[in-house]
Amino acid sequence: MSLDLIRDILIATVPLLVIFPTLFAFTTWLERKALARIQNRVGPDKVGVPLTRYGGRFSLFGLGQPLADGIKMLFKENIVPRGADRLFHLLAPILALIPAMLVLCFLPLEFPWTKSLLPVQAFLLDSAVIFFFAITGLNTLAVFMAGWASRNKYSLLGGMRAVAQMVSYEIPLVLSAVVVVMMVGSLNAAEIANAQAGWDWFVFTPWGLAAFVIFFIAALAETNRSPFDLPEAESEIIAGYFTEYSGFKFALFFLGEYIAIFAISGLAVTLFLGGGSGPGVAMNLVDQGLATERWVTVSAFPGLAVIWFLVKIFAIIAVMIWLRGTLPRLRVDQLMGFAWKFLLPLSILNIIVAGFAWHAQQQASGTVKAIIWVVCLLILYATAKGLDQLNRPNVRPREYKYAE
Amino acid sequence: MSEQIAFWMLSAIAVLGALVAVRKRNLIHGVFALMIFFAALSVLFLLLLAEFIAAVQILVYIGAVGILLLFAIMLTERVTGDDDRRMTSRGWFWGFAVAAAVFVILLLPVIQQLPSPEAAQTIDPSVKELGHKLMNPYVVTLEVLALLLTAALIGAVTAAQGVRMPKEEDSQE
Numbered sequence: 001m002s003l004d005l006i007r008d009i010l011i012a013t014v015p016l017l018v019i020f021p022t023l024f025a026f027t028t029w030l031e032r033k034a035l036a037r038i039q040n041r042v043g044p045d046k047v048g049v050p051l052t053r054y055g056g057r058f059s060l061f062g063l064g065q066p067l068a069d070g071i072k073m074l075f076k077e078n079i080v081p082r083g084a085d086r087l088f089h090l091l092a093p094i095l096a097l098i099p100a101m102l103v104l105c106f107l108p109l110e111f112p113w114t115k116s117l118l119p120v121q122a123f124l125l126d127s128a129v130i131f132f133f134a135i136t137g138l139n140t141l142a143v144f145m146a147g148w149a150s151r152n153k154y155s156l157l158g159g160m161r162a163v164a165q166m167v168s169y170e171i172p173l174v175l176s177a178v179v180v181v182m183m184v185g186s187l188n189a190a191e192i193a194n195a196q197a198g199w200d201w202f203v204f205t206p207w208g209l210a211a212f213v214i215f216f217i218a219a220l221a222e223t224n225r226s227p228f229d230l231p232e233a234e235s236e237i238i239a240g241y242f243t244e245y246s247g248f249k250f251a252l253f254f255l256g257e258y259i260a261i262f263a264i265s266g267l268a269v270t271l272f273l274g275g276g277s278g279p280g281v282a283m284n285l286v287d288q289g290l291a292t293e294r295w296v297t298v299s300a301f302p303g304l305a306v307i308w309f310l311v312k313i314f315a316i317i318a319v320m321i322w323l324r325g326t327l328p329r330l331r332v333d334q335l336m337g338f339a340w341k342f343l344l345p346l347s348i349l350n351i352i353v354a355g356f357a358w359h360a361q362q363q364a365s366g367t368v369k370a371i372i373w374v375v376c377l378l379i380l381y382a383t384a385k386g387l388d389q390l391n392r393p394n395v396r397p398r399e400y401k402y403a404e
Numbered sequence: 405m406s407e408q409i410a411f412w413m414l415s416a417i418a419v420l421g422a423l424v425a426v427r428k429r430n431l432i433h434g435v436f437a438l439m440i441f442f443a444a445l446s447v448l449f450l451l452l453l454a455e456f457i458a459a460v461q462i463l464v465y466i467g468a469v470g471i472l473l474l475f476a477i478m479l480t481e482r483v484t485g486d487d488d489r490r491m492t493s494r495g496w497f498w499g500f501a502v503a504a505a506v507f508v509i510l511l512l513p514v515i516q517q518l519p520s521p522e523a524a525q526t527i528d529p530s531v532k533e534l535g536h537k538l539m540n541p542y543v544v545t546l547e548v549l550a551l552l553l554t555a556a557l558i559g560a561v562t563a564a565q566g567v568r569m570p571k572e573e574d575s576q577e
Contacts, residue, residue, distance in 0.1 A: 137467035
C-alpha cells in the first residue's frame with residue numbers, strides 16, 4: 001500500500017471523525033438549552049471559557065458545558081455489575097459507535113479538500129443507500145448486546161424493546177427511500193443529491209413529501225428519539241439498556257446515538273432535501289456538459305455545499321429537539337400498531353403512486369403534470385386519513401357497573 | 405499486495421469467527437461470533453468488488469438472520485444466559501463425514517479447472533447491470549420469488565394467529 005493512498009485515506013476520513021463529534025458536543029448543548037427553554041428553565045449557563053480566569057465571567061451561554069461534561073465522564077468510575085458479561089459489556093458501546101461513524105462516509109459531503117481523492121471516489125458507491133441501511137441496522141445489535149450483557153431486568157427489557165422497535169421501523173424507513181431511488185434510477189447518494197439540483201428537491205413533490213414524513217418518523221424511531229424513546233424510557237424501565245452504564249462507556253453510547261442521528265438526518269437531506277444544493281451552489285453540471293465527473297459542484301466559495309448540507313441537518317435536528325420537548329412517549333402497542341398498520345401501508349401505496357405518476361409524467365405538459373400532482377396528493381392524503389380512521393381505538397364512554 | 409494482506413486477515417477472522425460460533429457453549433456469544441463471520445465474509449465480497457452482494461450480506465445475514473437468531477434464543481426457555489451443560493455430540497463422525505462430503509462436492513468444479521481461467525476481468529458486477537438484469541430477463545423469476553415470500557409471510561401470520569375458538573360472546577356482537 002503506497003503512502004499516498006494512506007495519506008488520502010486519512011485526509012478523507014479524519015475530518016469526518018473530527019467534525020461530527022465536535023458537532024455532537026454542540027448539539028448536546030443546543031438540546032439542553034432548547035429543552036430548558038421549552039420547559040421554562042434556563043439550562044446550562046455557567047460554564048464559560050475553560051482553563052482561563054474568565055471561566056465564570058464570560059459564560060458564553062454555557063457553551064463550555066459539553067467540554068465539562070466530557071471531562072466529568074472521563075473521570076467517573078466505571079461500574080460493571082458482578083453478574084454482567086464483562087466482554088460484551090465493554091464491547092457494546094464500541095459496537096454502537098462504529099456503524100454510526102461508518103455510515104458517515106456514505107453521505108455525499110463534498111469537502112473542499114476531497115475534490116479528487118481516490119478513497120472519496122471509492123465511497124461514492126453505486127449502492128451507497130443500501131449500504132447505509134445495512135450498516136445502520138447493526139446498531140440494533142449493539143443495543144441488544146448492552147441490554148443482555150448488563151444482566152439487569154430493565155436493561156434486557158430495554159434491549160428487547162429496542163430490537164422490536166428498530167426491526168419494525170426499518171421497513172417503512174427503507175420503503176420511503178425506495179421512492180426516491182425509483183425516481184432517480186440510482187442508489188448512488190451523490191447521484192441522488194445531484195438529481196435535485198437547484199430547487200428540484202423531492203420534498204416538493206407529493207410522493208416525496210409523503211416519503212419524507214414517513215422517513216422522518218421512522219428515523220426518529222430508529223434512533224430512539226422521543227416520542228419513540230421506549231427502549232430508554234427513564235420513567236418506566238430506568239433508562240433501559242443504559243441502566244448499568246456509567247462514565248465513559250455511557251458517553252460512548254451517547255456519542256454513538258447522536259452520530260447516528262447526524263447520519264440519518266444526513267441521509268434524509270440527501271434523499272429529500274437536495275443534498276448540498278442551495279443558494280450559491282451550482283450542481284448537476286454533468287447533465288449540462290460542463291463536467292465529466294458524477295459529483296461536481298461549483299459554489300460561491302469552497303465548502304459552501306458542505307455548509308448547506310450541515311445547515312439542513314441541523315434544521316432536522318432542531319425539529320427533533322422540538323418534538324422531544326413537546327410530545328409524550330408512546331405506549332408499546334401504539335408503537336407497533338403505528339409502524340405496521342399506518343406507516344407500512346402508506347409507504348407501499350406511496351411507491352405505487354410514485355410509479356404511476358412517473359410514467360404518466362413522461363411526456364406530459366405543465367398543466368397535465370399539475371393535475372397529476374394534485375391527484376397524487378389527494379390519494380395520499382385520503383389514504384392517510386382513511387388509515388387513521390381505521391386504526392382509531394374503539395373507545396366508548398366509560399360504563400360504571402357498580403358505582404353511580 | 406495490500407489486497408493479499410487484507411484477504412488473509414479477513415479469512416483468518418472469518419475462520420476464527422466460525423470456529424468460535426461452533427465451539428462456544430454460551431449461545432449469545434455464539435450468535436455474535438457468527439455475526440463476526442458474516443461481517444468478514446461481507447468485506448471479502450467487497451474486496452472482490454461485489455459491493456451489492458456485500459451490502460446484502462450485511463443486510464440479510466447480520467441484520468435479519470442474526471436478529472432472528474437472537475429473538476429465537478431469547479424466546480426459548482432454558483437456553484438464555486450461561487449454560488455449562490455439556491452439549492451432546494454423539495455421531496460426530498457422521499457429521500464430520502457429511503460436512504467433508506458437502507465441502508468436496510462444492511469445491512469439485514473449482515478443483516477440476518484448476519489452473520483457473522482468467523475470466524474474472526470481463527465480469528462487471530455493477531449494481532446498475534444487476535438491476536437491469538433483474539428487471540429485464542429475470543423479472544418473472546423475481547416476481548415468482550416475491551410471490552413465494554408473500555405467501556410465506558401470510559402463512560407465518562396465519563400460524564402466529566393460531567386457531568381462534570368460536571365464542572358465544574363473539575357471535576352475538
